[in-house]
Amino acid sequence: MYEKDGEKYFVVDxxxxxxxxxxxxxxxxxxxxxxxxxYDYHRNLSPEEWVWPIExxxxxxxxxxxxxxxxxxxxxxxxxxxxxxxxxxxEGFNTTERCAWMRDRHPDRFILNTSxxxxxxxxGLREFEQKVERYQPSGVKLYTAEWRGDSKGWKLSxxxxxxxxxxxxxxxxxxxxxxxxxxxxPLNRDAFDVADVDDVATAFTGLNFVVEHVGLPRLEDFxxxxxxxxxxxxxxxxxxxxxxxxxxxxxxxxxxxLYWIGEDNILFGSDYGIWSPKWLVESLVDFDMPEDxxxxxxxxxxxxxxxxxxxxxAKLYDIEVPDDIPQxxxxxxxxxxxxxxxxxxxTA
Amino acid sequence: MTHRSTSxxxxxxxxxxxxxxxxxxxxxxxxxxxxxxxxxLEFVLDVEVRDDEVDVALRLPTYFCAPNxxxxxxxxxxxxxxxxPGVARANVRLVDHYASSEINEGMSADLxxxxxxxGQAVGDDLEELRDTFTRxxxxxxxxxxxxxxxxxxxxxxxxxxxxxxxxPPSPLAERFIARRRELGMPSDPHxxxxxDVWGVPVAPEQVGDHxxxxxxxxxxxxxxxxxxxxxxxxxxxxxxxxxxxxxSAYDPLATTTTTAT
Numbered sequence: 229m230y231e232k233d234g235e236k237y238f239v240v241d242x243x244x245x246x247x248x249x250x251x252x253x254x255x256x257x258x259x260x261x262x263x264x265x266x267y268d269y270h271r272n273l274s275p276e277e278w279v280w281p282i283e284x285x286x287x288x289x290x291x292x293x294x295x296x297x298x299x300x301x302x303x304x305x306x307x308x309x310x311x312x313x314x315x316x317x318x319e320g321f322n323t324t325e326r327c328a329w330m331r332d333r334h335p336d337r338f339i340l341n342t343s344x345x346x347x348x349x350x351x352g353l354r355e356f357e358q359k360v361e362r363y364q365p366s367g368v369k370l371y372t373a374e375w376r377g378d379s380k381g382w383k384l385s386x387x388x389x390x391x392x393x394x395x396x397x398x399x400x401x402x403x404x405x406x407x408x409x410x411x412x413x414p415l416n417r418d419a420f421d422v423a424d425v426d427d428v429a430t431a432f433t434g435l436n437f438v439v440e441h442v443g444l445p446r447l448e449d450f451x452x453x454x455x456x457x458x459x460x461x462x463x464x465x466x467x468x469x470x471x472x473x474x475x476x477x478x479x480x481x482x483x484x485x486l487y488w489i490g491e492d493n494i495l496f497g498s499d500y501g502i503w504s505p506k507w508l509v510e511s512l513v514d515f516d517m518p519e520d521x522x523x524x525x526x527x528x529x530x531x532x533x534x535x536x537x538x539x540x541x542a543k544l545y546d547i548e549v550p551d552d553i554p555q556x557x558x559x560x561x562x563x564x565x566x567x568x569x570x571x572x573x574x575t576a
Numbered sequence: 577m578t579h580r581s582t583s584x585x586x587x588x589x590x591x592x593x594x595x596x597x598x599x600x601x602x603x604x605x606x607x608x609x610x611x612x613x614x615x616x617l618e619f620v621l622d623v624e625v626r627d628d629e630v631d632v633a634l635r636l637p638t639y640f641c642a643p644n645x646x647x648x649x650x651x652x653x654x655x656x657x658x659x660x661p662g663v664a665r666a667n668v669r670l671v672d673h674y675a676s677s678e679i680n681e682g683m684s685a686d687l688x689x690x691x692x693x694x695g696q697a698v699g700d701d702l703e704e705l706r707d708t709f710t711r712x713x714x715x716x717x718x719x720x721x722x723x724x725x726x727x728x729x730x731x732x733x734x735x736x737x738x739x740x741x742x743x744p745p746s747p748l749a750e751r752f753i754a755r756r757r758e759l760g761m762p763s764d765p766h767x768x769x770x771x772d773v774w775g776v777p778v779a780p781e782q783v784g785d786h787x788x789x790x791x792x793x794x795x796x797x798x799x800x801x802x803x804x805x806x807x808x809x810x811x812x813x814x815x816x817x818x819x820x821x822x823x824s825a826y827d828p829l830a831t832t833t834t835t836a837t
Contacts, residue, residue, distance in 0.1 A: 257674075258674060261639035261640065261674055262639075262640070264639060265638045265639050265640055268637075268638065268807050268810045268811050269807065271810050272806045272807050272809070272810040273806070378695060378696075380696055409640070410640050410641060410642040410643070411640075411642070411643065413696065414696065414697045414698040415643060415644055415689075415693050415696040415697045416644055416689055416690070416697040416698060416699065416700075416701060416702050416704075416705060417644075417705065418642075418644075418705055418708065419642055419644075420642070444796075444799070444800070444803075445609065445796070445799075445800040445803070446796070447792070447795065447796035447799065448712070448789075448792045448793045448795075448796040451792055467799075470799070470802075473806065474802055477795075477798065477799050477802055480795045480798075480799070481795060481799055484791075484792050484795050484796075487788075488792070
């Protein structure tokens with residue numbers, strides 16, 4: 229919970245990790261390269277006082293995480309988004325098992341999602357079922373750029389992926405977090421393309437699709453899709469840290485999101501340990517739309533911030549919100565007609 | 577020392593390009609996603625002219641930047657330099673990237689993208705990918721230009737009726753028209769100012785929506801470019817994660833007089 233200027237905010241961090249990228253766990257140069265890449269994101273967009281030494285960044289402790297999220301970071305609940313990367317890390321990067329250890333030690337703090345990889349076919353489907361039975365997750369995190377042997381990625385609309393999503397619907401695993409990366413099959417296509425989200429969001433109306441990083445670097449394609457599909461949401465991780473180093477960019481990105489997808493479909497996420505929630509939460513609460521952009525994008529009200537910081541995720545995950553937090557009504561979508569996006573604009 | 581022959585028998589080699597000419601050629605190569613020259617983006621790490629051969633090293637903001645765009649930039653850089661008079665061959669290498677060896681080996685063996693990434697691509701074609709982003713760039717340029725015109729006092733209704741010939745001259749107008757030409761879209765003075773990504777005129781009642789979409793594409797590309805510039809600066813600020821040569825202050829042309837490898 230965070231309180232500022234008489235306004236109270238319930239905070240759900242929709243995107244956290246508890247990874248092990250230590251040199252002992254790195255399998256190859258790609259494991260090294262992956263965490264170095266994350267570290268550059270961390271160093272580039274964090275305020276100076278929040279930059280960690282690489283050793284801590286590679287493998288932070290339980291104490292670090294509890295302190296940074298719950299003791300000082302204003303977070304009420306945090307959602308684990310497992311990322312396996314077993315081709316890069318011996319024990320995996322941030323597996324369900326590793327996150328479950330933490331969740332089990334702090335059960336009232338964490339919500340645990342799991343993951344699947346459709347390339348594992350029938351066997352993987354059975355294992356996925358067992359994972360769901362064991363951990364009782366209500367969501368999955370999918371990383372379509374994950375390498376597996378010769379494969380450099382997959383699409384949500386692949387036939388096996390559709391089977392796994394059917395299974396999600398059947399088992400009540402209703403929140404599907406999608407993270408796009410730089411590789412996919414075939415490699416000559418745009419790997420960041422989010423058109424497959426459109427396909428599965430239409431096919432599985434009982435599932436919610438949360439596109440992490442609001443589709444960046446394909447913000448526009450994400451906006452065209454999310455404006456048409458009610459069950460598509462945007463996770464703010466990666467976009468939000470711009471608030472410190474490039475506040476005008478952030479204002480424009482958030483303005484576009486509010487215009488196209490609306491205040492009820494945007495979720496806060498820190499991507500911890502890439503960034504820490506304390507400065508992100510405080511910055512967002514303090515943030516106003518720059519004066520010259522207000523006419524284009526409107527004002528950022530405390531209610532909008534409350535929805536983004538926690539209420540929207542609380543709805544998706546059935547999280548109980550304390551009574552003293554105001555619960556604004558959903559924005560009326562019907563009154564603000566969005567321009568239709570012609571099919572040829574969705575350049576798949 | 578960089579090899580520079582002065583013997584009469586190799587006089588023809590002395591007609592090789594100047595580093596400045598190479599730099600200018602590299603300035604015509606764009607990052608397809610960011611719609612900016614690779615020279616401005618500081619992707620050019622090293623330029624070396626060895627008589628009629630030119631060696632160029634390129635670097636990118638991250639180890640995992642998308643390999644298809646990386647391949648396009650390397651191939652485009654090579655094409656641009658080899659078009660210069662006096663150049664027999666351009667050896668363009670990508671450094672510090674997970675797919676450096678696939679791309680560099682593919683390039684030196686004159687393989688296309690598909691053969692360089694055997695089994696991971698369908699065909700050799702990256703032109704469809706490039707085309708998508710050239711058109712996105714057109715929309716972003718539409719936004720930049722129209723924003724300038726609206727700020728100057730024109731209304732969306734004014735824009736709806738305007739032709740290319742009625743555009744007040746400006747750098748943004750030039751950029752906008754240049755992209756229309758590049759895409760083979762109508763760009764003569766009588767052609768309508770506002771056209772969609774396929775060159776179809778925008779109906780007056782659609783102007784607001786068109787400009788709104790163009791704005792979103794512009795925000796996206798602008799944000800990505802900011803991210804990429806920041807990551808590159810971070811990655812190469814202290815040489816901690818990159819190629820050791822990057823530790824020296826960034827000045828690719830200065831490296832032309834230093835010792836090669």
